[in-house]
Amino acid sequence: MRFIKTKDYEDMSRKAANIIGAQIILKPTSVLGLATGSTPVTTYANLVKGYQNGDLDFSRISSVNLDEYKGLTRDNEQSYYYFMNHHLFKHVNIDPAKTYLPDGTEPDANKACQDYEEAIFATGGVDLQLLGIGHNGHIGFNEPSDNFADKTFCVDLAESTIKANQRFFASYEDVPKQAYTMGIGTIMAASKILILASGKDKAAIIKEAFFGPVTPAVQASILQFHPNVTIVGDEAAFAECEEIF
Ligand code: PGA
Numbered sequence: 001m002r003f004i005k006t007k008d009y010e011d012m013s014r015k016a017a018n019i020i021g022a023q024i025i026l027k028p029t030s031v032l033g034l035a036t037g038s039t040p041v042t043t044y045a046n047l048v049k050g051y052q053n054g055d056l057d058f059s060r061i062s063s064v065n066l067d068e069y070k071g072l073t074r075d076n077e078q079s080y081y082y083f084m085n086h087h088l089f090k091h092v093n094i095d096p097a098k099t100y101l102p103d104g105t106e107p108d109a110n111k112a113c114q115d116y117e118e119a120i121f122a123t124g125g126v127d128l129q130l131l132g133i134g135h136n137g138h139i140g141f142n143e144p145s146d147n148f149a150d151k152t153f154c155v156d157l158a159e160s161t162i163k164a165n166q167r168f169f170a171s172y173e174d175v176p177k178q179a180y181t182m183g184i185g186t187i188m189a190a191s192k193i194l195i196l197a198s199g200k201d202k203a204a205i206i207k208e209a210f211f212g213p214v215t216p217a218v219q220a221s222i223l224q225f226h227p228n229v230t231i232v233g234d235e236a237a238f239a240e241c242e243e244i245f
Contacts, residue, residue, distance in 0.1 A: 001210060001223070002230040005238050005245055009198045010042065012234045016130075016196050017046030019230065021056050023128045023192075029060045033129030033187075034088070035140075036065070036080045039196045040130060044087040051092040058094040062123045065101040066131070066140035067181035070112075070154060072104045078168050079104060098123075102152065102180035109154035112180050116152045120186065129190035133197055136160050137209050137218035141181035145216045149183035184222055192228045195220075197237035206233060207240040 006012040020043070023030050034040075050056035065080055072079040081101050089099055100119045106112035120126070131139050136158060142149060143158040155178065157165075162175045169175045187193070197206050209220040210231065216222075223229050238245065 003238070003241070003244055004230065004232045006232060006234050008234050008236075012196060012198050012232050013040075013042035014046055016040070016043040016194065016232050017050065019194055019232070020047060020128065020130065021050050024056050024058070024061060027127060028057060029062075030127040031062045031064065031123045031125060033126040033131075033182075033190055034063050034065045034084060035130045035132050035196075036067075036083045037132040039132040039198055041087060043130075043196065047088060048091040056092070058092045061094055062098040063089075063094065063100065064120050064123060064126060064182075065099075066129075066187070067179050068102040068104040069176040070104055070109070070178040070180055071176050074105075104180065109180070113152040113154060116180065116182075117186065120152075120182075126190035128192045128194060129187060131187070131193060131195045131220075131223075133195060133202065133205060133209065133220050134161060135164065135201065135205055137205050137220045139184075139187060139195075139220045139223070141179045142184050142187075142219040144219065148185070148216050148219065148222055150185035151183045152180060152186055153183055155179055155181050184219060188222065188226055193223060193226055193230070195223070195229065195231045195233075197231065197233040199234070200236040200239055202233070202237040203239040203241075206231075206237050211241065 068080045074081040102116045103112050141155045209218050214221045
């Protein structure tokens with residue numbers, strides 16, 4: 001694993017966008033695995049700047065997102081499709097037909113998950129997967145468990161995740177309790193993985209996930225077994241990992 005310590009959130013976001021931008025320049029037909037959450041927001045803003053200043057061309061890029069809430073339509077402001085469109089897709093020249101997320105409106109979970117695995121397979125596979133990390137070590141919506149999921153599945157969100165995400169909804173009741181998420185096997189199949197972490201509230205989980213035992217109780221810990229992982233974190237997120245710097 002490669003660890004890159006940055007000064008702060010802005011610095012993390014610039015460096016992350018530079019890494020993703022390099023991927024786009026080196027392979028203009030890249031399949032990007034994308035993530036939602038607060039952490040990548042400014043990374044996306046920097047990618048938009050890269051497009052605006054002529055450095056980055058998304059016209060041949062495909063994207064696959066980690067997850068989507070079950071039950072939310074694309075025009076729901078809390079859906080992850082809406083998030084991606086708002087922060088990235090509508091600002092760059094990516095072909096909307098090549099931006100994939102699980103279909104949150106598909107009530108048949110088996111169908112939604114199988115369709116999504118097929119869509120990812122049809123892209124040819126993810127070149128670079130961007131990830132955030134939850135306070136409980138989740139990646140995508142792979143919540144702490146006694147096993148690792150192989151493929152895209154319908155997950156019951158952890159209580160702590162529902163509470164963490166409540167900030168975006170009017171009330172606890174409004175937060176979806178299920179989501180469709182890539183499985184750990186789907187995520188691990190990416191050629192390269194880029195994890196972002198910012199803030200002191202991520203310091204404990206960064207240490208546990210990447211310096212502790214590999215266990216499904218901390219799903220991100222499996223990334224220790226991936227051959228090409230880069231973690232870009234700010235000083236606060238790496239506060240408990242000082243021995244490596
Ligand atoms: P955050 O979410 O970027 O909003 O902290 C990360 C996650 O839950 O995966």
